[in-house]
Amino acid sequence: MSDEIPGYRMKICIINGSPKDNSVTLRLAREFCRELNAEATVINLKDIKLKNCNGCMGCYHGDRCVIRDDLDSVMDAVASSDLAVFASPTYLFNVSTLMKVFIDRTANWGHKSPLCGKPSVMVSTADGTGAEDCIAYMKKAAYFTGSLPIGSVYCYLYEFKDKTRIIRQKRRCAKKVGEFFRMKTYKPGFDYLYHFNIKRSYIITARKRYYDEYVSWMKMESGKRYFYPAGKYVIKISPLKKLFSLMVSFFFFFGYKHSGKNRRASTS
Ligand SMILES: Cc1cc2nc3c(=O)[nH]c(=O)nc-3n(C[C@H](O)[C@H](O)[C@H](O)COP(=O)(O)O)c2cc1C
Numbered sequence: 001m002s003d004e005i006p007g008y009r010m011k012i013c014i015i016n017g018s019p020k021d022n023s024v025t026l027r028l029a030r031e032f033c034r035e036l037n038a039e040a041t042v043i044n045l046k047d048i049k050l051k052n053c054n055g056c057m058g059c060y061h062g063d064r065c066v067i068r069d070d071l072d073s074v075m076d077a078v079a080s081s082d083l084a085v086f087a088s089p090t091y092l093f094n095v096s097t098l099m100k101v102f103i104d105r106t107a108n109w110g111h112k113s114p115l116c117g118k119p120s121v122m123v124s125t126a127d128g129t130g131a132e133d134c135i136a137y138m139k140k141a142a143y144f145t146g147s148l149p150i151g152s153v154y155c156y157l158y159e160f161k162d163k164t165r166i167i168r169q170k171r172r173c174a175k176k177v178g179e180f181f182r183m184k185t186y187k188p189g190f191d192y193l194y195h196f197n198i199k200r201s202y203i204i205t206a207r208k209r210y211y212d213e214y215v216s217w218m219k220m221e222s223g224k225r226y227f228y229p230a231g232k233y234v235i236k237i238s239p240l241k242k243l244f245s246l247m248v249s250f251f252f253f254f255g256y257k258h259s260g261k262n263r264r265a266s267t268s
Pocket of ligand 1: 018023088127128129157
């Protein structure tokens with residue numbers, strides 16, 4: 001896949017949030033990887049030791065989650081892959097419990113940003129409704145980490161009878177991934193820029209409360225830019241999107257400041 005090393009096979013890390021042994025979601029994720037002719041490592045969250053987040057906020061201040069289990073090695077596997085695939089069955093219009101625990105426990109990615117510039121793809125399956133919502137949620141979670149979501153593949157179980165749409169979707173997503181790796185350019189959409197600027201405004205206004213997070217944010221220079229640093233990838237933001245970003249930052253920056261004053265007034 002890479003045009004830098006001939007014969008190089010892209011390394012994909014699939015994080016599967018299904019609690020089942022014969023997971024349909026994993027099947028779909030694997031089929032997608034086959035389209036890319038890539039080497040895929042599968043991490044089934046059900047098979048690893050993954051404790052629930054205890055809400056201590058340690059990840060906001062330290063380098064890693066304070067809970068000791070298998071999470072660190074999984075995070076390293078994702079960080080060292082060329083493409084991260086987040087696969088989850090749809091549970092009530094959202095991700096599965098296992099995937100939600102994983103997302104909560106990896107909140108540190110959003111503060112220390114080792115996933116900045118890491119391309120990602122979201123995969124989901126559902127019986128009949130809600131897979132789009134599940135994909136949208138995983139995408140938002142990826143936005144928080146600075147990863148670059150390239151596309152998604154999802155399907156409903158009844159579609160397995162006539163796989164035409166699934167095949168088309170898998171191919172379209174694989175094509176997008178191929179193009180991304182050849183071009184090495186990413187154009188964040190308005191939704192991503194919206195999330196980035198809300199986060200940026202919050203980190204700057206809440207810097208007294210979460211000083212460590214603010215310091216690491218400023219170190220990676222995100223505080224000064226329109227977007228996360230993306231390593232070897234070129235981020236393209238049109239003038240219209242830059243204007244949009246400035247407006248979002250402006251409104252949220254003053255919004256947070258104002259809400260802080262209100263909170264102080266109401267609690268005194
Ligand atoms: C707790 C629970 C909630 C579910 N919620 C939904 C839902 O909201 N919409 C839907 O279409 N299917 C729902 N399903 C069905 C699964 O999404 C579906 O069977 C999925 O393909 C299973 O994937 P897996 O084999 O990878 O685990 C739910 C299943 C469970 C166990």
